[in-house]
Amino acid sequence: MPEAHPMTPVEIGMLRIYVRRADRAAPRERRPFWRPRPGRKPLYRELILRAKTAGLMNAVAHPAQYGYSDHGPVREDGVEVSNPQMTVCVELIGRRAQLEQFCRQQGDLLADKIVVYKHLERWCVGPAGITPANVPQHEAGYGP
Secondary structure, three states: OOOOOOOOEEEEEEEEEEEEEEOOOOOOOOOOOOOOOOOOOEEEEEEHHHHHHHOOOOOEEEEEEEEOOOOOOEEEEOOOOOOOOOOOEEEEEOHHHHHHHHHHHHHHHHHHOOEEEEEEEEEEEOOOOOOOOOOOOOOOHHHH
């Protein structure tokens, strides 16, 4: 049986950044001490917004229910009240060069966090006759 939907592999990478739910991003602007400070954004949300600005292909936050991070104690999320010490895994997907540049640019936010890189292969499924040269740049994770 002929292949109706051939697959074309494309090399990409995944970055996992482990943060606490309570971690906050520093405000982007300086304010005089007499002006009230707005609430700071959760770090995992700020990382995702910055990933979007950087043109990464995918960015999601996975909240943990139970577990530990960085050799810390085992923690559990509460039923009625969430545990601010629980881990959130921010997962970013894009080209390795993009992910490396993102880490360099966001070094102030990532300084004491666990950051893990993993090589991935994305499969582009398309019509008969598609070749790696035919895969659009944005489909291959190379564009916005």
